[in-house]
Amino acid sequence: MHRWRATSQRGHRQTARRRAFSLVELMVVIAVISILLGLLLPGLNGVRRTTYRVLSASNQRTLGQGLTMWAGAHRGRLPQSRVQMSPHPDLGELMRTYSPLSEDELAAGYGPTPQAGGSAQLGESRRQARTRSDWLEAQRHGWDGLGRLFASGLVPESRTFYCPAHWGEHTYERYEHDWVKPRDDEESQPDHAVYGNYHYRGHLLPNGRYVIMERDPDRILVTDGLRRQSDLNHRIGLNVLRADNSVEWMDDPTLRNRLPLTTQSGQDVMDLNEVIAAVFTDPWKGLAWWQDGGP
Numbered sequence: 396m397h398r399w400r401a402t403s404q405r406g407h408r409q410t411a412r413r414r415a416f417s418l419v420e421l422m423v424v425i426a427v428i429s430i431l432l433g434l435l436l437p438g439l440n441g442v443r444r445t446t447y448r449v450l451s452a453s454n455q456r457t458l459g460q461g462l463t464m465w466a467g468a469h470r471g472r473l474p475q476s477r478v479q480m481s482p483h484p485d486l487g488e489l490m491r492t493y494s495p496l497s498e499d500e501l502a503a504g505y506g507p508t509p510q511a512g513g514s515a516q517l518g519e520s521r522r523q524a525r526t527r528s529d530w531l532e533a534q535r536h537g538w539d540g541l542g543r544l545f546a547s548g549l550v551p552e553s554r555t556f557y558c559p560a561h562w563g564e565h566t567y568e569r570y571e572h573d574w575v576k577p578r579d580d581e582e583s584q585p586d587h588a589v590y591g592n593y594h595y596r597g598h599l600l601p602n603g604r605y606v607i608m609e610r611d612p613d614r615i616l617v618t619d620g621l622r623r624q625s626d627l628n629h630r631i632g633l634n635v636l637r638a639d640n641s642v643e644w645m646d647d648p649t650l651r652n653r654l655p656l657t658t659q660s661g662q663d664v665m666d667l668n669e670v671i672a673a674v675f676t677d678p679w680k681g682l683a684w685w686q687d688g689g690p
Contacts, residue, residue, distance in 0.1 A: 563625030
């Protein structure tokens with residue numbers, strides 16, 4: 396009996412020794428896994444980038460549908476941007492979807508409907524509203540630009556305004572609790588600016604005329620963010636939404652370096668305005684024309 400146990404224990408130890416990995420074998424396995432990961436990761440990253448582009452394009456199409464419905468109710472015009480109404484606009488702020496109304500803006504007719512006995516200026520502003528829809532538009536508290544689509548219920552899902560590929564500071568999680576519908580009480584609204592991940596061209600052309608969607612179906616209305624380098628969602632290019640609700644991808648590896656790293660002022664704002672204006676005037680068509688040899 397004891398002899399059988401001893402023989403069994405020796406066999407068990409020999410089997411255990413045969414099943415164990417040596418240090419060399421373990422290192423070989425780790426090396427093989429590392430090589431496989433090195434081969435697979437670039438492909439997986441490429442799939443992820445492509446997926447993000449598709450999801451971002453879907454968001455822009457939804458915004459385009461909202462813009463089309465808005466234009467249908469406003470004689471073809473786009474949602475108003477308070478940024479463009481300032482004397483010296485910073486076009487980088489066209490990414491802003493909400494900003495608390497200033498006293499001057501309240502006096503100009505924005506905000507809740509004026510009560511009886513209100514200021515003459517507010518009353519005059521209301522009389523100047525051409526239709527009730529225009530006046531209702533002016534009641535959207537601080538919602539601005541693309542944010543008006545949310546406030547009016549045309550694009551009710553707040554996540555639509557955020558790109559899944561965004562890697563900067565303006566994430567959906569940061570502003571998630573700020574997306575509340577306008578109410579009569581100002582306390583229900585955020586007390587700070589809210590930014591999305593998409594850049595709005597605004598409701599005005601550089602010459603001061605209104606953008607009319609059906610007048611030029613190829614006109615770019617929305618792009619990925621252009622306010623800062625970290626707002627360029629895809630780093631090496633961007634999706635653009637046109638007035639015909641088509642979305643296309645534009646490769647531009649140099650665009651990121653032309654955007655500022657941080658908040659700018661003075662001449663830097665003017666330089667950024669030129670970059671943004673160039674993107675919305677569709678420079679890629681001009682480049683394609685040049686490469687094709689012209690007319």
